Amino acid sequence: MNISDNDVLENILEVRIAQLLINEEYKEGKFKIPIHLGFGHESISVAVSRIMQNDDKLILTHRNAAYNLARVRKLKPVLNEYLLKSEGMNGGKIGSMNLLNSELGVIYSSSILGNNFGVAVGVAMAERILDKSNITIILAGDGAIEEGSFHESLLMLKSLELSSLVIIENNEWSMSTRISERRHNIDLEKFSASMDVKYCKLSGNDPIEYIEKLKELRTESIEKKTPILIEVNVSTLGEWILKNDENPNGKQINYHAGPTPGVNLEDGNFIIKNENIDPVYVIKKNNDIDIQNVGEAILRKFRDEMV
Amino acid sequence: MKYLNFINEQIRSTIEKNDNLVLFGQNISAGSCLGGLTKNLKVNENSKIINSTNSENSLCGFGFGMMMNNVSSVFFMKQLDFLLLGIDHLVNTYNIIRSVKKDLKSSFTIMPIIVDNGFQGPQSSFNNFGDICSIARIQGYVISTKFEAKEIISKKLFSPGFRIIGLSQRLFKEEIMDLEPVYSNDNLSLIQYKQGKDVTIVCFNFSLKHGLELSEECEKEEISSSLFNVTSVTPISWDKILLDAKKTNNLVIIDDSKSENLSCDNLASYIAQNDVINTTIVKKVIDENWLGANSDQMEIDMANIIKKIRN
Numbered sequence: 001m002n003i004s005d006n007d008v009l010e011n012i013l014e015v016r017i018a019q020l021l022i023n024e025e026y027k028e029g030k031f032k033i034p035i036h037l038g039f040g041h042e043s044i045s046v047a048v049s050r051i052m053q054n055d056d057k058l059i060l061t062h063r064n065a066a067y068n069l070a071r072v073r074k075l076k077p078v079l080n081e082y083l084l085k086s087e088g089m090n091g092g093k094i095g096s097m098n099l100l101n102s103e104l105g106v107i108y109s110s111s112i113l114g115n116n117f118g119v120a121v122g123v124a125m126a127e128r129i130l131d132k133s134n135i136t137i138i139l140a141g142d143g144a145i146e147e148g149s150f151h152e153s154l155l156m157l158k159s160l161e162l163s164s165l166v167i168i169e170n171n172e173w174s175m176s177t178r179i180s181e182r183r184h185n186i187d188l189e190k191f192s193a194s195m196d197v198k199y200c201k202l203s204g205n206d207p208i209e210y211i212e213k214l215k216e217l218r219t220e221s222i223e224k225k226t227p228i229l230i231e232v233n234v235s236t237l238g239e240w241i242l243k244n245d246e247n248p249n250g251k252q253i254n255y256h257a258g259p260t261p262g263v264n265l266e267d268g269n270f271i272i273k274n275e276n277i278d279p280v281y282v283i284k285k286n287n288d289i290d291i292q293n294v295g296e297a298i299l300r301k302f303r304d305e306m307v
Numbered sequence: 308m309k310y311l312n313f314i315n316e317q318i319r320s321t322i323e324k325n326d327n328l329v330l331f332g333q334n335i336s337a338g339s340c341l342g343g344l345t346k347n348l349k350v351n352e353n354s355k356i357i358n359s360t361n362s363e364n365s366l367c368g369f370g371f372g373m374m375m376n377n378v379s380s381v382f383f384m385k386q387l388d389f390l391l392l393g394i395d396h397l398v399n400t401y402n403i404i405r406s407v408k409k410d411l412k413s414s415f416t417i418m419p420i421i422v423d424n425g426f427q428g429p430q431s432s433f434n435n436f437g438d439i440c441s442i443a444r445i446q447g448y449v450i451s452t453k454f455e456a457k458e459i460i461s462k463k464l465f466s467p468g469f470r471i472i473g474l475s476q477r478l479f480k481e482e483i484m485d486l487e488p489v490y491s492n493d494n495l496s497l498i499q500y501k502q503g504k505d506v507t508i509v510c511f512n513f514s515l516k517h518g519l520e521l522s523e524e525c526e527k528e529e530i531s532s533s534l535f536n537v538t539s540v541t542p543i544s545w546d547k548i549l550l551d552a553k554k555t556n557n558l559v560i561i562d563d564s565k566s567e568n569l570s571c572d573n574l575a576s577y578i579a580q581n582d583v584i585n586t587t588i589v590k591k592v593i594d595e596n597w598l599g600a601n602s603d604q605m606e607i608d609m610a611n612i613i614k615k616i617r618n
Binding site: 116130148 | 327353355360364365366371375377378395396400403406407
């Protein structure tokens with residue numbers, strides 16, 4: 001591990017701890033807006049942020065919290081936006097699902113499934129017309145690939161020879177249904193092969209590994225003027241047990257949006273699951289980092305920001 | 308000159324004056340080039356013409372994405388029906404852009420042909436331009452005359468921001484009306500072509516030709532008319548029309564769109580709220596065969612309207 005790797009690991013912890021703090025505020029009912037937290041998305045979001053150079057563009061979805069936090073590395077501008085304060089990242093005007101940070105390349109986020117694909121093709125086309133040699137990165141979930149716009153836009157990116165990374169976060173869920181509950185499997189490798197688009201799969205949540213791979217793919221995409229489709233396995237953490245009259249024995253609720261009672265900051269533990277599905281567990285396992293000490297320093301920094 | 312040729316000429320001359328453009332749409336530089344609309348398009352070296360895929364939804368997002376990233380574009384569309392596939396972008400994408408991107412330097416214009424000649428059957432006959440525009444308060448223009456073609460295309464095609472400019476297929480092969488305006492508002496959404504003292508005629512959608520015919524029939528009866536064309540369906544000030552109608556005390560409103568909520572209804576309700584003026588509204592008769600392969604032409608009973616004006 002080198003010094004920059006340490007910074008990557010800190011970046012992962014920042015995204016985790018910022019979300020933990022947002023979740024606590026959420027539980028206290030401080031937000032009027034819906035927020036889709038991205039516990040478990042820290043490695044891919046930090047890796048994407050780390051490979052972005054100069055004028056690269058990032059096009060996100062409604063579940064953009066981890067990516068925006070990874071880019072800005074501060075809590076206050078994001079939190080203030082969520083609180084609809086004028087000091088927020090977008091002047092407190094647009095809430096969470098469309099959060100933007102144009103200065104850092106986040107020029108579009110969409111709450112409509114599949115809506116951001118077509119916009120991303122336009123963004124990438126503009127880069128070509130303006131003779132820029134950078135890349136457009138598009139994020140979407142496994143739900144969005146059910147939309148026709150996914151097919152349309154990948155075809156357009158390929159036909160127009162536009163440098164782009166299309167990253168599909170496969171968390172197996174679309175709101176309350178698993179993939180197997182709602183559709184036949186889509187083999188993204190075969191799908192991309194049908195358009196002669198390179199496919200790559202990321203899994204395991206090791207941010208250093210992700211960064212290396214994404215850097216390579218970024219270079220290849222720019223050099224070959226082609227889109228590359230990347231499927232990344234993520235687990236959106238924060239599931240919880242609902243107990244009520246209808247479910248006296250408790251029912252497991254998959255996390256989609258809102259505050260999750262399944263994650264608590266007061267536990268003093270920044271790891272949510274002691275498994276590879278949790279990026280913070282993975283960085284602790286794979287690296288010589290004192291999660292507790294580094295995490296507490298970040299927590300203090302963010303709490304100072306919030307005062 | 309024919310309507311189609313004149314519009315093609317205006318598009319080409321406006322394009323030549325602009326750089327960093329993307330012109331796109333299905334077969335815009337192949338085959339008939341959308342019936343001639345996009346024939347002989349030429350762009351500068353740093354611009355591009357794309358015979359696009361058949362991906363209307365993504366193509367709408369494509370235009371918005373380029374606009375956000377400082378490149379202006381025009382999406383030429385063979386028929387308005389295709390735009391139904393892009394409504395998500397017209398509403399959701401456009402809403403984001405106009406709420407946060409206040410300093411746009413680029414444009415996105417969609418130029419659909421409105422298939423209003425009829426005989427298409429249940430599909431491909433979506434003559435409801437106002438509905439598309441009102442769905443998200445989109446600036447939408449229709450072009451009927453030489454003046455409108457020159458002014459709207461030269462000033463709006465690449466003006467920063469988004470708009471839709473609708474063209475009438477029914478008028479393609481007809482001589483384009485050459486009328487000198489006596490008034491035009493700054494936004495080119497209200498054009499007045501005649502000033503009279505007995506009746507105020509206001510035309511919506513592509514009904515100006517009917518309005519002009521009515522005006523000429525009135526003249527034969529020694530009734531002088533003011534003639535207005537409303538070229539845009541976004542909210543505009545009706546005061547100019549109200550003032551004129553108060554003087555003539557006779558208002559004829561004509562709208563040849565097939566919508567259930569006509570753009571002209573907005574003016575009619577405004578007039579009703581403000582003054583009692585003898586008002587006649589002329590619109591399409593939508594009978595039980597409206598889904599069939601019928602003519603989309605509006606029939607106007609000139610004699611009856613003139614009789615009403617006289618009363």
